[in-house]
Amino acid sequence: MNAPILSLHGLRKSFGATEIIRGIDLNVLAGERHAIIGPNGAGKSTLFHLISGQLAPSAGEIRFEGREIGGQSPQNINRRGLARSFQITNIFPRLSTYENVRLAVMRAQGSQYAFWRFIDRDQRIRAETERLLALVRLTPKADAMAGEMAYSEQRSLEIAMTLASDPRLILLDEPMAGMSHDETQYTAQLIREISAGRTLMIVEHDMDVVFSLSDRISVVVYGQVIATGTPEEIRGHAGVREAYLGDEATI
Amino acid sequence: MKKTLYCCLAGTLLLAALPLLLSQGLLNAAIQMLIAALFASAYNLLCGQAGMLSFGHAAYFGVGAFATVHAMNAIGGTGLLPTPLMPLAGAVGGLLFGGIAGWFATQRSGTYFAMITLAIAELVHSLAPHLKTIFGGEAGISTMRMPALGLNFGSTTQVYYLTLVWVVVAMALLYLYTRTPLGRLTLGLRENRHRLQFLGYNVHGLSTLVFAISAMFSGIAGGLQVLSNESANYVVFDPSLSAAAVLNTYIGGVQVFLGPAFGAALMTFFGYAISDLTRSWLLYQGILFVLVMMFMPTGLSGLIAIAARLCTRHGLGRVLPVFLLAVASVMLAASGLAFTIELLQRLFSQEYRSLLQTHPDAAWPAVMLLDQPWRPGSPLTWSVPALLLAASLWCYRLCRRRLQMLCVYDEQMAMTAPVTIQHGEDAA
Numbered sequence: 001m002n003a004p005i006l007s008l009h010g011l012r013k014s015f016g017a018t019e020i021i022r023g024i025d026l027n028v029l030a031g032e033r034h035a036i037i038g039p040n041g042a043g044k045s046t047l048f049h050l051i052s053g054q055l056a057p058s059a060g061e062i063r064f065e066g067r068e069i070g071g072q073s074p075q076n077i078n079r080r081g082l083a084r085s086f087q088i089t090n091i092f093p094r095l096s097t098y099e100n101v102r103l104a105v106m107r108a109q110g111s112q113y114a115f116w117r118f119i120d121r122d123q124r125i126r127a128e129t130e131r132l133l134a135l136v137r138l139t140p141k142a143d144a145m146a147g148e149m150a151y152s153e154q155r156s157l158e159i160a161m162t163l164a165s166d167p168r169l170i171l172l173d174e175p176m177a178g179m180s181h182d183e184t185q186y187t188a189q190l191i192r193e194i195s196a197g198r199t200l201m202i203v204e205h206d207m208d209v210v211f212s213l214s215d216r217i218s219v220v221v222y223g224q225v226i227a228t229g230t231p232e233e234i235r236g237h238a239g240v241r242e243a244y245l246g247d248e249a250t251i
Numbered sequence: 252m253k254k255t256l257y258c259c260l261a262g263t264l265l266l267a268a269l270p271l272l273l274s275q276g277l278l279n280a281a282i283q284m285l286i287a288a289l290f291a292s293a294y295n296l297l298c299g300q301a302g303m304l305s306f307g308h309a310a311y312f313g314v315g316a317f318a319t320v321h322a323m324n325a326i327g328g329t330g331l332l333p334t335p336l337m338p339l340a341g342a343v344g345g346l347l348f349g350g351i352a353g354w355f356a357t358q359r360s361g362t363y364f365a366m367i368t369l370a371i372a373e374l375v376h377s378l379a380p381h382l383k384t385i386f387g388g389e390a391g392i393s394t395m396r397m398p399a400l401g402l403n404f405g406s407t408t409q410v411y412y413l414t415l416v417w418v419v420v421a422m423a424l425l426y427l428y429t430r431t432p433l434g435r436l437t438l439g440l441r442e443n444r445h446r447l448q449f450l451g452y453n454v455h456g457l458s459t460l461v462f463a464i465s466a467m468f469s470g471i472a473g474g475l476q477v478l479s480n481e482s483a484n485y486v487v488f489d490p491s492l493s494a495a496a497v498l499n500t501y502i503g504g505v506q507v508f509l510g511p512a513f514g515a516a517l518m519t520f521f522g523y524a525i526s527d528l529t530r531s532w533l534l535y536q537g538i539l540f541v542l543v544m545m546f547m548p549t550g551l552s553g554l555i556a557i558a559a560r561l562c563t564r565h566g567l568g569r570v571l572p573v574f575l576l577a578v579a580s581v582m583l584a585a586s587g588l589a590f591t592i593e594l595l596q597r598l599f600s601q602e603y604r605s606l607l608q609t610h611p612d613a614a615w616p617a618v619m620l621l622d623q624p625w626r627p628g629s630p631l632t633w634s635v636p637a638l639l640l641a642a643s644l645w646c647y648r649l650c651r652r653r654l655q656m657l658c659v660y661d662e663q664m665a666m667t668a669p670v671t672i673q674h675g676e677d678a679a
């Protein structure tokens with residue numbers, strides 16, 4: 001199979017005396033869709049924060065395409081081709097949806113600090129912004145104030161912004177939280193499409209989505225990976241059933 | 252879009268015609284208003300657009316002023332640049348100092364950012380009197396406007412036009428800035444710095460850049476003031492100037508591009524017109540600021556926007572009585588309040604206190620206000636503000652009721668069908 005695009009070795013993170021990530025070793029292979037599941041408080045979001053540069057690891061290494069990125073600034077990690085969305089919606093609330101996506105697109109097009117030309121005249125930025133809005137079905141909402149849209153629409157906006165930098169590795173933190181069944185179906189299909197040719201890491205609680213979408217699944221419990229494998233392997237894994245699936249999968 | 256452009260052109264033409272209409276004194280006030288308007292707009296780039304509340308913007312205004320004064324005095328008084336281009340020195344000074352100060356200040360955001368800007372301004376303010384060669388000590392530095400391009404810049408009118416051209420060009424640049432990628436990013440900085448990082452932006456570098464640009468335009472305003480006054484003194488670093496920038500910007504309204512300029516021009520004019528009439532101008536300024544913040548946080552420009560919306564929704568004819576009542580209410584309240592404050596100010600003044608001490612047994616003597624004697628002990632005196640305030644309250648009530656009627660009427664017009672159902676419910 002492919003080489004790992006992201007590899008974690010002995011990754012640890014503690015806040016004071018509390019250790020949240022307690023030694024994670026994990027390889028995410030190039031081109032795969034890799035889901036992270038686990039009970040609440042297991043450290044899934046903290047793991048994403050460590051990979052994306054929001055938090056610096058206490059110990060261990062994070063290698064993205066062979067290079068150590070642990071503890072680097074978020075913007076450097078983003079520029080290397082790793083983009084993420086947030087579990088708690090993280091957008092520009094008092095700007096229009098269009099403007100939100102455009103801010104993300106501008107950086108990717110490399111014209112972020114330009115003060116010598118007008119933004120509205122830039123055809124490439126406009127075309128890319130419109131393409132991304134259409135992709136997440138937000139074109140009718142282009143002029144709406146982002147902070148005033150429905151929650152599920154804000155989740156879609158997050159995905160569009162994450163895609164803007166054309167990243168090779170995408171981290172999606174509970175992208176379907178708060179979505180209706182129909183929206184979840186659409187977004188799952190969307191994620192399947194956008195992750196073609198890229199690598200995807202996703203934290204998600206909807207088990208139907210996780211098991212149908214992912215190539216491999218890692219189960220994080222209490223700051224450690226207790227199992228990694230294909231959906232079938234995870235379904236049949238005794239430890240996973242005991243720690244996690246047993247109570248929540250029936251919901 | 253076109254309409255706005257024509258409005259701006261008309262406004263500029265009106266400003267250009269002012270020297271024909273105004274006396275020298277008023278023209279001088281107009282120069283100060285223009286400078287204050289530019290300073291407030293430069294400040295708003297940082298405060299309103301980038302969401303960074305600086306409490307020390309006088310520092311960049313002042314550095315621009317001193318950069319200009321030195322440029323004017325350079326080469327034995329002939330000047331580094333022709334006189335009309337002197338504010339460029341202010342721009343460079345503001346940009347450089349803003350870049351350095353901004354690099355430190357934008358390490359933090361929110362309250363910490365505000366505290367750092369305050370500290371930098373205080374540092375400059377307390378350092379300036381000691382650095383005689385740079386800031387001229389207590390006396391300041393004076394200079395002369397040299398003739399250039401066939402103009403001698405001797406008259407107020409010429410200085411006015413020079414200021415006007417600079418302010419119009421700078422404001423136009425500030426507006427165009429909002430339409431560039433960097434201008435859009437500035438808004439992103441206000442909305443969500445955290446998210447910008449994860450989109451790959453260097454937020455600290457970006458903040459420093461925006462800070463420096465805001466300081467550059469502040470420096471131009473400082474340079475224009477030096478051109479107008481032909482001197483610069485370290486009092487330009489006074490915290491009250493920083494405070495005025497904040498107050499003017501918020502009174503005008505941070506959300507509209509011209510709001511801060513409007514607020515600054517208005518407050519400068521009031522300062523000019525009223526400061527001769529009262530000793531309590533700062534108190535009025537403070538009260539106005541508190542009232543604006545409490546009852547219309549979007550500022551005066553926000554108020555105008557609301558009025559315009561009412562007009563388009565209900566038509567001018569039906570909204571006009573509401574406006575008139577509102578204006579009457581405000582005017583009555585203002586006069587009642589001003590009467591009380593002026594009376595109290597006179598009663599608590601040093602002169603009046605010593606007058607009382609010389610005649611401890613006599614009744615309190617009358618004070619003069621509006622060329623009339625008013626006895627502090629007489630109920631008649633206090634009934635004047637009481638009546639004014641009561642009348643204001645009455646107007647306010649009427650105004651509110653009319654406004655509610657407008658809205659109810661509007662709802663009924665909008666959905667004629669449910670009206671009958673509502674009546675049915677009322678009857679039940």
